[in-house]
Amino acid sequence: MEITVTINGSDHASDVEPRTLLVDHIRRTVGLTGTHVGCDTTSCGACTVLMDGKPVKACTVLAAQADGAEVTTVEGLKTADGLHPIQSAFTDDHGLQCGFCTPGMMLVGASFIAENPDPSDDEVRWAISGNLCRCTGYMNIVKAIQTAAARVAESSNGS
C-alpha cells in the first residue's frame, strides 16, 4: 500500500506491505538506523520515536498507521541551531554507556520536558519507565533529563 510519512521534516512516499512495522520502515526502507529494536513485546522503548509530537514505540505501530503523520527520530533532534539540549545533557551528565537505549530515552525525555519544565527525580523516572537501560542504572539519565529541562527553561527565560 502507498503511504507518505514525514520523517524529520522530509516526506517519504513508499509502497509498503500492510504488516510492515514502523520501526522496520524507518530503519530498512528509509534507512535511518538510529532507532533501535531491543525486544519483541513492546517492553524496552529502544524503538521510541515521536509521532505527531508524542512518543510511540515504533515496533508496535504499523507503518500504515503513520501515513500522513509527522515522525521525529533521533536523527531529527539536532537542528540548524545545533544539538538539542537533551543531546548535550546526555553527554555532559554521562547519561549513556553503550548508547543503544539512548535514542529512545532522549526522545521520551525531550517530549517530557516540553510539558514539564522542572521535573522531580520521581517524575522523570515515571516518564521513562517504559524505556529500559541495561548499562547506566538510570541515575545519570534522570540527571541528564533534568539538566536539559533546566537549560531549556533558562534559555527561554533569557530570550
Next chain:
Amino acid sequence: MAAPTTPAEIGGIGHSVQRKEDARLIEGQGNFLDDIELPNTLHMAILRSPLAHARINGIDFSAATDLDGVVAVVTGDLMDQHGLAWMPTLSGDTQAVLATDKVRYQGQEVAAVIATDPYIATDALELIEVDYEDLPPITTPQQSLEDGAALIRDEKEGQTDNLVYTWETGDKGATEEAFAQADRVVTLETHYPRSHPAPLETCGILADVNSVTGQATIYMTSQAPHAHRTLFAMVAGLPEQNIRIVSPDIGGGFGNKVPIYPGYVVATAASLLIGQPVKWVESRTENLISTGFARDYYMKGELAVTDEGRILGLRVNMLSDQGAFYSDAQPTQFRAGLFHVVTGSYDFPAAHIDCKGAFTNKAPGGVAYRCSFRITEASYLIERLVQNAAYEVGIDPAEMRLRNFIQPEQFPYETATGFVYDSGDYPTALRTALEEVGYEDLRREQAEARAEGRLIGIGIAHFTEAVGAGPSHTYDIAGLKMIDSAELRVHPTGKAILKLGVKTQGQGHETTFAQIVAEVLGIPANDIKVEHGDTDHTPYGLGTYASRSTPVGGAATAVVARKLADKAKKIAAHLLEAAEEDIELASGVLSVAGSPDRSVTIQDIALAAYTNLPEGMEYGLEDVTYYDPPNLTYPYGSYIVVVEVDPDTGVWQVQRMVALDDCGVRINPMIVEGQICGGLTEGFAMSAMQWITFDDDGNCIGANFMDYLVPTAWETPRFELLATEVPSPHHPIGAKGVGESATVGSPAAFVNAVIDAVAHLGVRNIDMPVLPDRVWAAIDEAS
C-alpha cells in the same frame, strides 16, 4: 582520591573527560550490527524446538523451500554433510549447531531459513514440520543426578550419566580440623538462580564470505573478536588470514557476547555456500531462551566460628545446573570459575570447596554475567554466611566483619584457596561506609521501628573481587593465553592512534585508554584515536569481559606508551643536546633537568621522529606491547543497604544504598561511577526480580521482557557512591578492574538487608529473587 597529574586540557588519568564515543551515539550515528547493510544481503531466521527433550524423527521443509523469497532451508543433516552439525564449546564439550538426533532444551536450534527478506524468513519457519517424539525432560540438576535419570547426552562417547564435572579446591584435612575446633557451625543453603545478561541489543551476525577468494568478513556482536577469529579458523577450517571479524558498536555485552552461538556458524556456512552475505539478528525471545545464561548454582556453605566471632574455616558444597551442553565461558583450568574467592575479605586459615555440574534439559551457557567467572556466586555466599554468623554468635554484622578482615599490612595476602590478593584497606572502607550511612543511628531507628511493628533492615556486603585474567601460567581459553595488547603510533603532527585487543561494549575505552596515553606522553586525550574490534586492524587479544580490559589491556597501553616515552627522551636528548638521563617528561613537555627553559614538546618529538633523528635510530614513533599480567587485581567494596519490609505483604523498598568502591587508581572517575551505578542496578535486579526459571516440562518462564523482569528507572534505587583508592601494586598505573564489582558485591547487600529486617523472627534465608511472596512466606513461617 589522588589528584590528576596532567592539566585538564590534556586529560590524563584522574580527569572526568567527556566520552569520545558519545558524539555519534547521541545523533543516531552509531554503527550497531543490525545497522550494517551490504548489497544482496540475505536474512536468516532460526526454527527452535518448542520441547525441552525430544527425538527428531524427521523434518519436512518442502513447503518452506517453495515459499517465494526463500533461498535455502538448512537442517542439521545439511550441516552434517559439511562436518558442522556439532561445534566445540569453550569448556571442551561439543554443542549441536542444528539438531540432528534429539533436541535437548526448549529453544534449541533445529533448522534455519535463508530468505531475501527477514519477514519472509520468519514466515517460512511456520511451514517447516518437525516430527518430534517426546522424551522425559529433566529440569533440575538434582533430578539429573538421580539413579535411572534419562541420559541427556546419549550421543557423547563414554557419557553414562548426566554428570558434567566434579571439581574441588582447598585443604580438606585442614578444614575438618578447623571445624573440629569451632564453637559453632553456621550453615546456609541457598540457590543463586539462573539469570540472563540481556544486553539491550541482542546478538547477531552478518557473514560475508567471498566464494571465490575465500575471504570471510564477519560482522559480529563480539566481546572477543580475536579469540573468535581463531576459533572460527579452528572450527570451520578456514585459513585465519582470510577471516576478518569486525565487532562494531555493541549495545551492551555483560558476558552474553563472549560465546560463539550456533546461529553464527549457520549464517557463516550459509554465506559460504550461497555466495551472498547472510544476516541473522536474534529476537529478544531467542536471546533469553537460547544464549548464554549465567549462575544457577545450588550452594551449601558452612562457616566454623568461635563464640568471639572469629572465623576458623569454610566448607562449601555446590551443584551447578549446566543445561544441555557444557559451554561455560571461562578459563580452561577453572571448572567453577574463580569461585576460590569465596573466602572473601576475611583472614582465616582453612577452606574446602567441592562442586559438581549436571546436564539438564535447559539452555546451555554459564557466561560470566557482569562477573569474573562465578565470583558473583562466591561473593554472595560468603557475605550471606558472615551476616548469618553474626546473628548466631550475637554480635553486630559490621563488627563481625571488622573482627575477621584481612588487615592492610597483611597484603599481599594468600587466601586459603591459594589466591594472592594484591592490596586493600578493608577496615577503612567499611568504617567510611558505616559512617556515611549513619549506622549507629540506623540501628537505633531499627529497634524503635520494631517496637512499632515496622520492619527495617540494614544489609552489609564487603566483597573482594578477582579480576584481570590473567597470568599466562594459569589462565587460557581454549589454549589461548589470556594476555592482551596495545599498539600505539604517534603521527608526525603529534596526533596518535591506539589500537587495542580489547573491545568496548559501552565501557568507554575510546576515552579512558586515550587518557592512559595522555597521562604518559602528554598528548591530549582528544588527539588520540582509539581503534578496536576489527581483527585486521588491531593487535591480538582475548577481549573484554571479566573486568579484564583495564587490568590487562590498560596495562599494555601504559607499557607501550612508556616505550614511546623512552624513545621520545632519546630524541629530546638529541634535539636539546643533553644527556638522555637528564631529560624529564611531564604533561607533554620534555625538558633538561635543572634548566626547564631548555625544552621541546611531545609534538616536536613526533615530527622529529620522522624528520630528524639521532644517528642510527630507526624512524617512527610506534610500538606494540603484549602484556602478561603478573597477578589478578583485587578490587573491593563496602555496600550498605537499608530497606523497609511491609510485614503484611512482604513488599520491600530500598531506603538507602551506600556503595563504597575501591578499584585502585581511577582513570576517569565519571566513567567509573557510571559503571558502578549500572552494576548496582543489575545486582538489585537479581536480588529483587530478575530470573530465568522453568516449569516441569522444561518451558522457559522468562522468555521475554514481560516475564523476565529487568528493572526500570521506577524500581531502581538511588545510589550514594563513595570511594577509597588503594592502588594495585603490580599494575603499571595502579588500576584494578571495576565494571563488575557492583554486580558482584551488591546482591548480598540487598538480600542481607531484607533478612536483617526479619532476622529477629529467626529468618536466615530467602532465595533470590527475594520476591514479596517469598518474604511473606518466610515471615509467616517464622511467626
